[in-house]
Amino acid sequence: MPKNKKPAGGRPARNFDPDYVAKRRAQQAKKGPKPGSRSPGHRGYRSPEETPKKNRWDAAERAERAEQRRQGDRRFDRDDRPQRERFDEDRPKRHYERDDRPRRQFARDDRPRRDDRARDDRARRDDRGSRFARDDRPGRDDRRFDRDARPQRRSFDSDDRPRRSFERDSRPRRDDRSTRFNSDDRAQRRYERDDRPRRQFDRDERPQRRQFDRDDRPQRRFDRDSRPQRRDSFANRDAKPRFTPQDDVVLERLEADAIQASDVEGVSFSDLGLGGNIVRTLGELGAASPFPIQAATIPDVLAGKDVLGRGRTGSGKTIAFGAPLVERLMENKGGTKREMGRKPRALILAPTRELALQIDRTVQPIARSVGLFTTQIYGGVPQARQVGALKRGVDIVIGTPGRIEDLIEQGRLDLSDVKVSVLDEADHMCDLGFLEPVQRILRQTAPKGQKLLFSATLDTGVAALVNEFLVDPAVHEVAGEDQDSGTIDHRVLVALREDKVQLLTELADRDEKTLVFTRTRAYAEQLVDDLEDAGVRAVALHGDLSQGRRQRNLERLTSGRVKVLVATDVAARGIHVDDITLVIQADMPDEYKTYLHRSGRTGRAGKAGRVVTVIPRNRRRRMTEMLERAEIDAPIVDVFPGDDVVDEIAGRPTIADLTS
DNA sequence: AAAAAAC
Secondary structure, eight states, X not given: OOTTSOOSSSSOOGGGOHHHHHHXXXXXXXXXXXXXXXXXXXXXXXXXXXXXXXXXXXXHHHHHHHHHHHTTOOHHHHHHOHHHHHHHHTOHHHHHHHHTOTHHHXXXXXXXXXXXXXXXXXXXXXXXXXXXXXXXXXXXXXXXXXHHHOHHHHHHHHHHHHHHHXXXXXXXXXXXXXXHHOHHHHHHHHHHHHTOHHHHHHHHOHHHHHHHHHHHHHHHHHHHHTOHHHHHHHHHHHHSTTTSGGGXXXXXXXXXXXXXXXXXXXXXXXXXXXXXXXXXXXXXXXXXXXXXXXXXXXXXXXTTOOEEEEXXXXXXXXXXXXHHHHHHHHHTTTTOOSOTTOOOOEEEEOSSHHHHHHHHHHHHHHHHTTTOOEEEEOSSSOSHHHHHHHHHOOSEEEEOHHHHHHHHHTTSOOOTTOOEEEEETHHHHTSTTTHHHHHHHHHHSOTTOEEEEEETTOOGGGHHHHHHHOSSOEEEEEXXXXXXXXXXXXXXXXXXXXXXXXHHHHHHOSSSEEEEEOSSHHHHHHHHHHHHHTTOOOEXXXXXXXXXXXXXXXXXXXXXXXXXXXXOGGGTSSOOOTTEEEEEESSOOSSHHXXXXXXXXXXXXXXXXXXEEEEOGGGHHHHHHHHHHHTOOOXXXXXXXXXXXXXXXXXXXXXXXXXX
């Protein structure tokens, strides 16, 4: 039946109900005219004068909403964000928890120092609130739109949400572990939990609690030792190869030729063998003379050798492979003019779409300077444009594995002419889930084609690829360039779980760019809400957002319009944003390599930066081990909201500074 | 177990 026909039987569609239509018209009339199009000449154009002002929330209303939420009244959310509402229904416990904690208020009042600052902040935050209010509301609406409009998202929700609520409420890890690995353990656990009513008691009185906790520690340790089951469960974990801390070992470093930074002095890109146009473009990109890793790898790439390159985060790896790759293509262009539909001759693979995009932003101008074309091939966006570019003919394909394989299967992308392939973040591309697609793609490229593997954490994990695809590779690294020799100040803060949000808020409430990492997409969302409720503008970046929103939110940080980005590990590798001065790890990273990559988002190209990791007490040991593997020295301190060290890390003057 | 990556 055509859509515009009135249904034959049953209740008529509302639009065909004269009463309904009349009622709606009356409502519309009362509301006044709708806002029309803003561009003159458009059919629905309305001049600004006759366009009614939209209802915007001001700072006071916003604060009221936050207060309502705090009191467990979800009315505002229900109107605004249906999705959230459903989420909360799954977790009635939270209402209870929140209502049950007036303590917060109390604690805050109890500290005059905090109060002073809070007053200052409040003024500033209100300010900020109104400044952002205009952008804010539509943004939220957008978000709701995204949710509704995207089926994938739903499927994610249905799989993930329930589990999330379970985790949050009932201490995920432990339960999980015990049920999985040791059923006997479980009974014991439950006993333990029942055995801790004193915690409840302590919760009422802050200062005592601190005291108590400190005393409590030895006892805890004793507890642990006296629980053989627990040990067993760890032993079992160890037996599971992929999930254990043991998995996080430092793989053997590849035998590498180390270039000394001093060897590079006075060397120019031309000296390394790059042509005039390319050198000029590099200069325009801000690369006047080569960084060490570039000086080390460029000659070998130009010589056609397979290359493994390790240079720490922010050391200029993109140019290290991008520039010589273009030079190579230009050299052996022989015969192949820029004909329509010519097959690509070079391929650059990256683990995330944002990284692929970013690489293209560097490589494209270099390629254009010598008349070569690049195109991005990645998912999450319509493929038509990408296919169109391929039809016209491109020389360099830059993208992520999924869409590249997709287009190969559709017969729209032919890699058989690819003579140079680059894997950026190569060790990550060898992780489970990435390795096989990458192998399949590389097998499509020209046999014996040149392969270049780059990463800040290049280790023997890439052996699978090296053995199959590389011939006598040259391995390069820069002498003395381990991460710790860099410009980054590392800190670890041990905090109580119930202080975490407050602490993160205080850390993130600053004027310079801040990147916050979480372990899950759900927590990234949650944290953005928590920060916004506390008056700190923040946006999220994770794989559950539409690609448009991902790019928009990243751009908001890049442009500095928003100072805080909360991201999953999708942003851990390769992403370059100028002047991120603080990286906050709201969750501890999984492995030392992740630690290195996350912290590498700051302190780039020799600039100063700071990394702070917030952990609960029981992660302290694992954290210490991870730092050892990463070869990083970081002080580990107990911290509570309002402590001086928090201000110091955030870069605010401490009380001591103010009074001196 | 999570994250990323295709429609």
